[in-house]
Amino acid sequence: MTQKLDRDGSVRPGLPHVELTGFEILSDDERVVQDATHKFARDVMRPMGIAIDKLSAEESIAPGSPYWDFMRIAVESGIGFDADPGDVPPQLLARLQAIVIEELGWGDMGLTVSLAAAAFANMMAKRVGNQELIELTEGKLGCWIATQPDRGSDGTMLYPDERHPSATQGNKGNLTAKVSGGDIVINGQSSAWVSNGPVAQVAIMSIAADYGDGFFDDGGHPRGVEVIVPLDLPGVSRGKPLEKLGQRALPQGEVYFDNVKVPVRYAVSLGDDYWRGHASTWSTAGVGMGQMATGLARAAFELAMQYAHERRQGGALLAEHQMVQYRLGTMARNVETMRAVARRATEYTVLSPAKHPYYTGGSKVTCTDLAFEVADEALQIFGGYGLTREYPLEKLFRDARAARIEDGENHLLNMKFGYLNALLYRASL
Template sequence: MESATNFFRNRYSLTGLESTLNEEEKAFQDMMHRFAEEVVRPAGAALDKLTPEQVIAPNSVLWEVYARFAELGVMEILASDEVDPVTEARLMQIMLEELAWGDSGIAVSLGAGLSPLMHAKMFENQFVMEKLLANPGIGCWAISEPDHGSNQIMHGKGYATQKPNCIVKFDGDKLVINGQKAAWVSNGPVANFASLFTACDFGGEELGQCVVVVPMDAKGVSKGKPLDKIGQRALPQGEVYFDNVVIEKEWLLVAPENYGAAFESQLSLANAGMGLMFTGLARAAFEHALDYAHERKQGGFAIIEHQDVQRRLFDMFRKVEMCRALSHRVNEYIAAAPRPSLLAAAASKVSVTDLTFEVATSALQMFGGNGLTKEYPMEKLLRDARAAQIEDGCNHVLSIKGGSLLNKDNPLA
């Protein structure tokens, strides 16, 4: 018998109230959905049950996911100059929603994996771009430090004056890196390249901050133990250590005088991406609840017959559509705007991840006792959604930051 989700997909569209995809976008969505359904979702479910060490072991299915994703050619599409920013943004929103519909931990890993390439393009460094395209691997964005988590979000430019844990020293035509980044770096244990946002000693009176891409096979780079955590367990996370790492100055993407703007751009990109991805998780949770409500019989009839069950499903449905509406609006706005808008991106990230957690909680409740068991997908989705409220900035802190951008006397507003 046809599932309720498929019935509504045929009546509306794969993602619900979607009306504006052109032919190319539709083909891209079909390709991404197939990948999410056949590769990402089963891999995410399997990886969730493993230890962090097993997740990154040579025989782990994670490597197959990376290889199959590379075959889709997304890196080449994003690196191409022929794709204009708005088209790129629309492809990104299709891709990230589908990937996270499959598994949000894997979606974050694949998204973060593109960071060095996206940064090389954004900050227009042809040397780094060519190196990355010649030797494609997994990337990471390394910014959080043991003593600077929320502090980075609150005071993106300026934290470096407060005892940074990682410093790049400018030394003629070389860069010398010492210190460490926090255990939270997504892909830290598996990355081939790190996009390092960090403090620098550039010879000025005070420390500054800069962005450098670091090849992770450089002498002196080492990786910490992969982190064991409650949700998004398919996403490998861990410290990155730098012990007198020397690289050429060509790897510098952003000099200290431009760091503030670069930080705002990257955090905007990351927060906008979070909104797109977690719309996918909300949709997955809603679909599971919708199907279960049609299948589960209590006292001889399906629970969907109860008006209150229908009302609860409607509540989830409208929240998923709210997530998509806001995250797409923000993403397309940022792509076309003359300067990145953290105000817009934080609004998307905070709203979507809070709504997604609400949807995941209601969807779990729909399964009754079964929602709590590992035999059903709901408890995993709840754990994955919970992590998102801290990821890329705690929602409380991002809200304070967003509020500060509504003060017209704030120079960043």
């Protein structure tokens, strides 16, 4: 550490070592990956995300929209969630994954979710090592269909005991599968929230299933299937792209199924394995949310820091007022906390022999709630300008707001993390 002499001759510490991501030490290899991803996030994602945000939902997915330019450039640049990790050791893989996804979230959260959802079917085909499904999903724009108009949080209820005491049965929802004679036949509709719903070519679906014995087991819990479905099959249709508050660069919308038939070998988890498979898929999504939210919050913090060094009030730059320094300190602490939590959840999920979505859900809540707090405070530092569309903060605020419902509503996930801890306590008695 360099030391400098003050005018009075005393020695004071120099500034600490920091990386792009603050107080940590990266290896040279990690820094190279981070720099390359940051450049893509800064030069491609950020401007395109802002441009798409201003379009209507229809315009944003029309031919010639910046959304398609973004997807093309991402593919050409080798940026994607389905990249083959090669022989990277798992611990390093977890670190790199967290570093890369934070940068993408810094660029644009909606586009990051779109990239993640695009790769989801292929990732799950790889998880189960099914070569036919890997080839079927390779290079295709994917989506994850789980929620439905009448089945939002209910689809995340892994254990029958989570049901309200007055409910005799679980909820099979509006989109279901019948599994018989070597086929899976799907009927119904997804929610309007399916990320990439209007543009996806292939889906991984997590839905209730009847294996010939009804939709519910003896305990009243729905049976299910996780199945990969090409979305150009007869009987598939789409709703209108959804107009919404935040993450507007992410196309969302309903997908409808009218007697859509796929072979049962397209299932990635079925029968008694379904809930374990669904849990594994969902925990993969949960860690990604924490990493992206960290990037979003860092973007908001950096913009607030920059503005605090431009805006003068009370006879000084905002950054020269101690009250503002205090507020910047709180934001910086929150970003550090988010990064630590997201990295820990990533490492656990990559390395653990038994990962769990109620744990990754807990990390998702910490990160997305803090991202919202940071974006809110950054907007506040901008004062009235924070509210206008001329400045970048109101978009980040809207994007962060959506994340508190996306991939599981935060109060509900918090409740599930408490429930998981209670299960662990009871198991330890």
